[in-house]
Amino acid sequence: MSTRILLAAALALSPLAGIAATASAPRPFTARYQVSQDGQPMGEATVTLRPGPDGSWILRKDTKGTAGLAALLGASTRETSRFRWQGTVPEALSYDYRLVTAGRDKQRHLQVDWPKRQVSVQDGKHASGYPAQPGMVERNTLPLAVGLALDAGRQRLSLPVGVRQTVETETFRVAGTETVKVPAGSFRAERIERSDDARGFSAWYVPGRYPLPVKLAQRDGGNLVLELVTYSQP
Template identity: 30%
Template structure:
């Protein structure tokens, strides 16, 4: 297959937006106190846990071009590990060698998740991008770093701050507990702790390769470019009846390709 430079640049811009399609973990009910070097040995661990492995397929304007594997597991010390590996499998995504890895550590406090650390690495053609979040509870600070400016950004630590991947863990948990209307979350950004806003829409049936689900839809619109991300969360048969998993994520932007991730299969640990 021969592709023009215009086609390659167009596809690269589309898949560079893939990071905004945050594949969320299943909601895990219960309270887990943050665990780190300074945490007491008696830190409470949630009695109800839902680890899982979920497989997704990626589409650009309706064409399959990639796959993602998302896993969530308890580490046994009060923290949870969330991993996401996304690769290009066909079309332009494969030609460009798309590969994205995300790794989050999350703890729970007062029934809500918070980041304990985050790593992100994106590789496509000749482009590489990395991000990291380090939580230093002893110093009371969060250190963020992005390869685009390669500078440490230091923010004050407070309960409930999330990284870019774990924000949807909080969203899924809130939806599992019946939240509605407008929801806001504090997320570590490139230059500051920013507020991500979501609007909860009506329930809707959604078809995916994994089956048909009765889902709750959460949407996020960015003010600067009109980009809209909609996520369909559905309850799945798990040990925790409130557990929810994103079964479809769709990103649209005026004049740009439509990117979709949809659930292909899942298993519960």
């Protein structure tokens, strides 16, 4: 199972002030997706957003294999992000990743020390660090930042993204408007393409309705497709 099946929708906004003036932070939510590979069902993903106990917010994604090889291996991932709002833009505080398959347990932890402007990463037995950048997110919060960016009317997006060993700038563009059908319904959605990377994927968003994509197609890493099943708010 891919370790990036939802995070491939790596889109966001620059500058920060553009979102803060025109979009609003989302309410807590739960979104469920079905995951397929090469047209065959392979798993399901659940994404939740909730306030944390210290004024931060927590975005969690749980993915598990329910069919095919992913189910046979008992594959599952859990990604938990803690972030703060800068205006209505999520800015990273920490990120925890865990992949469990038969005989394997892989973990990674990213922590941002904003007073020192430093990022520390613990990847298994390997530790590294690099300077933080204002407005930085990590991959798990990117889809949320994208929804806010599109709400603000952005057509071309970029954002500093904290990855394993550095902060990289990723850029995207709105490539068109299309009708897509997913288990949650039929939607007139904006299709987003990444413009600084050749690996290729498409993500479809419905600005003003959902802060996450209703569909995502990732060609690199196994032709993975995520489709929204349900979206609810308390």
